[in-house]
Amino acid sequence: xxxxxxxxxxxxxxxxxxxxxxxxxxxxxxxxxxxxxxxxxxxxxxxxxxxxxxxxxxxxxxxxxxxxxxxxxxxxxxxxxxxxxxxxxxxxxxxxxxxxxxxxxxxxxxxxxxxxxxxxxxxxxxxxxxxxxxxxxxxxxxxxxxxxxxxxxxxxxxxxxxxxxxxxxxxxxxxxxxxxxxxxxxxxxxxxxxxxxxxxxxxxxxxxxxxxxxxxxxxxxxxxxxxxxxxxxxxxxxxxxxxxxxxxxxxxxxxxxxxxxxxx
Amino acid sequence: xxxxxxxxxxxxxxxxxxxxxxxxxxxxxxxxxxxxxxxxxxxxxxxxxxxxxxxxxxxxxxxxxxxxxxxxxxxxxxxxxxxxxxxxxxxxxxxxxxxxxxxxxxxxxxxxxxxxxxxxxxxxxxxxxxxxxxxxxxxxxxxxxxxxxxxxxxxxxxxxxxxxxxxxxxxxxxxxxxxxxxxxxxxxxxxxxxxxxxxxxxxxxxxxxxxxxxxxxxxxxxxxxxxxxxxxxxxxxxxxxxxxxxxxxxxxxxxxxxxxxxxxxxxxxxxxxxxxxxxxxxxxxxxxxxxxxxxxxxxxxxxxxxxxxxxxxxxxxxxxxxxxxxxxxxxxxxxxxxxxxxxxxxxxxxxxxxxxxxxxxxxxxxxxxxxxxxxxxxxxxxxxxxxxxxxxxxxxxxxxxxxxxxxxxxxxxxxxxxxxxxx
Ligand SMILES: Cc1ncc(COP(=O)(O)O)c(C=O)c1O
Numbered sequence: 001x002x003x004x005x006x007x008x009x010x011x012x013x014x015x016x017x018x019x020x021x022x023x024x025x026x027x028x029x030x031x032x033x034x035x036x037x038x039x040x041x042x043x044x045x046x047x048x049x050x051x052x053x054x055x056x057x058x059x060x061x062x063x064x065x066x067x068x069x070x071x072x073x074x075x076x077x078x079x080x081x082x083x084x085x086x087x088x089x090x091x092x093x094x095x096x097x098x099x100x101x102x103x104x105x106x107x108x109x110x111x112x113x114x115x116x117x118x119x120x121x122x123x124x125x126x127x128x129x130x131x132x133x134x135x136x137x138x139x140x141x142x143x144x145x146x147x148x149x150x151x152x153x154x155x156x157x158x159x160x161x162x163x164x165x166x167x168x169x170x171x172x173x174x175x176x177x178x179x180x181x182x183x184x185x186x187x188x189x190x191x192x193x194x195x196x197x198x199x200x201x202x203x204x205x206x207x208x209x210x211x212x213x214x215x216x217x218x219x220x221x222x223x224x225x226x227x228x229x230x231x232x233x234x235x236x237x238x239x240x241x242x243x244x245x246x247x248x249x250x251x252x253x254x255x256x257x258x259x260x261x262x263x264x
Numbered sequence: 265x266x267x268x269x270x271x272x273x274x275x276x277x278x279x280x281x282x283x284x285x286x287x288x289x290x291x292x293x294x295x296x297x298x299x300x301x302x303x304x305x306x307x308x309x310x311x312x313x314x315x316x317x318x319x320x321x322x323x324x325x326x327x328x329x330x331x332x333x334x335x336x337x338x339x340x341x342x343x344x345x346x347x348x349x350x351x352x353x354x355x356x357x358x359x360x361x362x363x364x365x366x367x368x369x370x371x372x373x374x375x376x377x378x379x380x381x382x383x384x385x386x387x388x389x390x391x392x393x394x395x396x397x398x399x400x401x402x403x404x405x406x407x408x409x410x411x412x413x414x415x416x417x418x419x420x421x422x423x424x425x426x427x428x429x430x431x432x433x434x435x436x437x438x439x440x441x442x443x444x445x446x447x448x449x450x451x452x453x454x455x456x457x458x459x460x461x462x463x464x465x466x467x468x469x470x471x472x473x474x475x476x477x478x479x480x481x482x483x484x485x486x487x488x489x490x491x492x493x494x495x496x497x498x499x500x501x502x503x504x505x506x507x508x509x510x511x512x513x514x515x516x517x518x519x520x521x522x523x524x525x526x527x528x529x530x531x532x533x534x535x536x537x538x539x540x541x542x543x544x545x546x547x548x549x550x551x552x553x554x555x556x557x558x559x560x561x562x563x564x565x566x567x568x569x570x571x572x573x574x575x576x577x578x579x580x581x582x583x584x585x586x587x588x589x590x591x592x593x594x595x596x597x598x599x600x601x602x603x604x605x606x607x608x609x610x611x612x613x614x615x616x617x618x619x620x621x622x623x624x625x626x627x628x629x630x631x632x633x634x635x636x637x638x639x640x641x642x643x644x645x646x647x648x649x650x651x652x653x654x655x656x657x658x659x660x661x662x663x664x665x666x667x668x669x670x671x672x673x674x675x676x677x678x679x680x681x682x683x684x685x686x687x
Contacts, residue, residue, distance in 0.1 A: 112577070
């Protein structure tokens with residue numbers, strides 16, 4: 001068995017040795033335009049984001065709250081196509097060095113073909129996939145393909161997951177385990193659930209070495225708190241809102257502020 | 265595995281002439297369809313539901329309670345009505361309606377709702393949420409919530425709250441909160457998305473009472489089990505009435521619950537042909553239809569793999585039908601499977617054919633059908649003409665048309681623009 005070196009796992013480990021942990025930033029491809037979404041992603045990295053999570057807009061995003069829904073609806077209205085995700089990854093990777101994960105609901109991958117999708121993502125320089133509606137037990141073909149291509153695969157763990165299911169997520173995730181902080185969909189929240197800390201403890205007991213907490217995070221203070229017990233913090237809706245309200249400069253400024261939460 | 269000699273010398277001998285039953289499928293998969301493609305946050309709830317359902321299935325007390333509710337609340341068994349004056353327009357075939365329109369709340373949806381509500385009570389959930397298109401499932405859920413003293417929230421696409429305003433009022437009168445869904449295409453599929461989002465956030469207190477045989481496991485198999493009473497009754501009733509099995513059984517197909525409800529009891533009767541009629545809207549050669557099996561291809565939507573309307577990138581396409589209850593770009597996985605193995609056939613019926621059949625049943629038999637069910641009637645007219653006067657066709661009349669009087673009134677110009685009767 002050859003050991004696959006995870007680009008995302010390495011970036012998170014590096015952030016944990018240099019600072020208190022990693023900042024993972026989410027933005028959808030094609031919002032507000034394809035070019036602006038690429039510029040915004042680059043601005044995130046230039047302002048301290050360690051790992052990029054690019055969302056592929058999808059017609060039926062059941063895990064997403066109103067902010068991300070509105071952005072992805074607009075991206076689709078703008079004519080964003082699946083192939084734009086690969087082009088975006090390639091153009092971002094040409095400008096900055098951070099690893100780029102695609103976050104995608106499963107049907108677009110299925111329709112494109114799991115193998116073909118993985119191969120094109122590798123060619124574009126992408127690091128792997130986050131799959132919000134594909135769990136380990138439903139993802140046999142993705143497990144095989146990601147092992148063949150060496151792509152990272154990020155599965156979700158939720159406060160309601162049994163220990164047995166947490167172990168599945170830990171065993172099969174590569175890069176990090178996406179630790180869902182709270183029962184709910186994406187969107188900024190004033191108070192972070194205590195459930196996040198408990199879940200991180202439970203995941204550690206199952207052997208998790210790299211995990212990032214997401215859903216509801218919007219401030220540097222929350223990030224600092226989370227990095228006290230987790231390896232990474234994921235910010236989505238807050239960045240998307242900044243981009244919607246103030247464009248690329250605003251999302252860059254917010255990233256810089258959030259990155260302050262990763263200082264030791 | 266050391267015992268290979270024993271297993272190879274004593275194979276479990278299958279009876280050579282016994283074909284495997286098509287009625288035994290219990291999910292998660294129906295052939296290559298079905299499964300569970302859902303966020304991890306919901307898996308625990310789906311497992312809890314599945315476990316509770318498997319236990320309930322084996323519990324005579326659960327079946328007794330459900331049957332009692334069927335008898336004293338829904339009005340089961342629903343009757344059969346033969347419709348000879350209507351049948352004259354259908355090649356003279358013998359046409360028999362299974363009258364699910366006479367159920368309390370006006371459609372077959374109540375069967376599934378009472379089953380799931382009873383189950384939700386067992387698990388200790390205090391809040392029911394549901395999606396609805398035509399409003400029939402929402403009304404049935406609001407009804408069960410009132411009956412069991414539970415809180416109820418119904419998600420309904422904004423487009424549908426407008427075209428089914430009467431059902432919105434009914435749900436509110438029953439004490440339910442109706443939430444118009446403004447996201448996506450503002451129809452049934454978006455109402456499902458919103459209900460899933462609610463469930464993710466409130467899974468401890470809440471049961472998501474999904475309204476059709478779609479969604480992640482265990483919904484397709486469980487909902488099927490709660491509606492299959494329709495066909496079980498009808499099969500015996502038709503035999504009692506005619507002395508034999510029908511030649512064909514027909515139903516409309518949205519998500520597929522009323523169709524599987526009447527098909528299921530006949531799956532192992534190879535002489536009985538099964539026909540599901542999908543909404544063809546303005547025509548299957550236009551983009552304005554909901555003919556999922558006819559025009560779609562396999563994909564994952566709302567948690568299971570089945571046929572769906574989608575573009576090249578796997579984005580779900582908008583569907584269209586004059587009937588809100590059929591206006592859905594997906595279909596239950598068991599239907600995808602029955603279609604793939606050739607056991608049932610799925611054919612498109614346009615808005616205009618459905619409305620003509622709607623009118624015909626009104627004027628020949630004095631029965632106002634739901635526009636959804638009128639799709640089954642329209643398909644049956646064609647089928648009767650093909651099969652001829654010796655054929656017997658059993659049709660699932662899944663609902664009554666009270667909710668559609670406004671739509672039909674405008675369509676046939678008996679109501680003016682303001683909704684007043686023409687003078
Ligand atoms: C009367 C009636 N028939 C049929 C349907 C379609 O649903 P299904 O295909 O699940 O039976 C509906 C849905 O609202 C309905 O109200």
